[in-house]
Amino acid sequence: MAPWIVASLYLIDLALKIVALGVVPKNRRPSSGMAWLLLILVVPLFGWVIFLVLGRTKLGRRRNEQQAEVNALVAERAAHVPTLERDFPGPAYVRSVATLSRNLGAQPVTPGNKIDLFPVYAESIAAMTAEVDKASAWVHVEFYITAWDNVTGPFYEALARAVDRGVKVRLLFDHLGSKGIPGYKEFTARLDASGIEWHPMLPIAPFKRRPDLRNHRKILVIDGMVAFTGSQNLIEPGYNKPANHKLGREWTELVARVEGPAVSALNLLFCTDWYSETEVKLTDELGTVPTPAGDIEGQVIPSGPGFSTENNLRAFTLLLYSAQRRLSITSPYFVPDESLLYAITTAAQRGVEVELFVSEAGDQFMVYHAQCSYYEALLRAGVRIYLYPAPAILHSKFFSVDDDVAVLGSSNMDMRSFVLNYEVSLMLLGPEVVAEMRKVEDNYRSISKELLLEDWLTRSRGAAYLDNVMRLTAALQ
Incomplete structure (x- = not known):
């Protein structure tokens, strides 16, 4: 190959990488920006093509x-x-979440x-x-x-x-x-x-x-x-x-x-x-x-790419941080961002009883393995993980906080639901509705197998490697 061709390819490769450093991180969470930059730095031309196709979340x-x-x-x-704030007799954090969601999504309680x-x-x-x-x-x-x-x-x-x-x-x-x-x-x-x-x-x-x-x-x-x-x-x-x-x-x-x-x-x-x-x-x-x-x-909490404020992520995170006694989460696709992961693990570390229901087997290869990459951190923090038995897919999406709040709807706890999908969540207040939700949780627990840290750590190195690679792809939002 002629030297001038080699030099030209080198300069193009260098230019693509330099431009990426200034363009990709704009208005993007650091983890997502770093994932995109890694892809572009490793395979510049291919990475740029994928970024131009999938890197924008605006609808027009x-x-x-x-x-x-x-x-x-x-x-x-x-x-x-x-x-x-004036009418609800429950805890102050409920009023705070309700005000947040009204300000972001316009819907009142x-x-x-x-x-x-x-x-x-x-x-x-x-x-x-x-x-x-x-x-x-x-x-x-x-x-x-x-x-x-x-x-x-x-x-x-x-x-x-x-x-x-x-x-x-x-x-x-x-x-x-x-x-x-x-x-x-x-x-x-x-x-x-x-x-x-x-x-x-x-x-x-x-x-x-x-x-x-x-x-x-x-x-x-x-x-x-x-x-x-x-x-x-x-x-x-x-x-x-x-x-x-x-x-x-x-x-x-x-x-x-x-x-x-x-x-x-x-x-x-x-x-x-x-x-x-x-x-x-x-x-x-x-x-x-x-x-x-x-x-x-x-x-009702609406969210999606038509909102720039990630309504569901903000409401969910605030609710998880507010839990005082018990937190039960059911999500088929649990691939949290840093804020949500910290909220869940912090709750467990400060003494809240935290449980997570997920499927034993996944129906989406990449998402399932990305989800598995979080299990060790969750288990070490004290979160109890229950595996809903295969071959069923646990697709329910809900969680409850203490005896005060139940939330259900279409939203998973993953970055797709927080950024890329239009979703609807329904926040329900009061011990009566939480008690009804508890019946569903109790049924799931009775038929699920608890995942223990010592068992999880025995999985193969190949499986752990695959989980970590898929975790990286989940950040490409």
């Missing part, structure tokens, strides 16, 4: 404007709602809610189907993954019956999340034939935005009076994948049925996402105000 000016418009509307309508938990997959779909059959005006459906299959068929048939009797049915699903499910073309054809109005969320647009920015929310609202939210996607529990069926692998979930003012907050998120995807404002549907149905105070 139009979507940001829409989110700001909705936040302003919510703040205006919620101005008359008393702040929790509302009293008068009734919550029913569904930890059984088939029962939650049956409950949703029954409510759709009662619909008289409109039904709003939003799920990350959905399919018309042998389990969800009754639900979609109920939606079609609703359309036939004059109910307006609107459906949103994540483009990438649902398109990868077998039978997608047949699914959309059946939707067209049913009269359901549907739109894919965040359709792939490589030159407009990062392709892996996804809408991960799970929301169902009927007539503005009843809503469902939680971890469960609208699909059969093996995700229509032959490999899962062969293994006997099914997903375990937790879904909440909601009545009361929190329904309006969940419906607002659907209407926001509908506006983003269609440019249509559902003004009439936003005017529906449910009556009080119970005595639980609740707050």
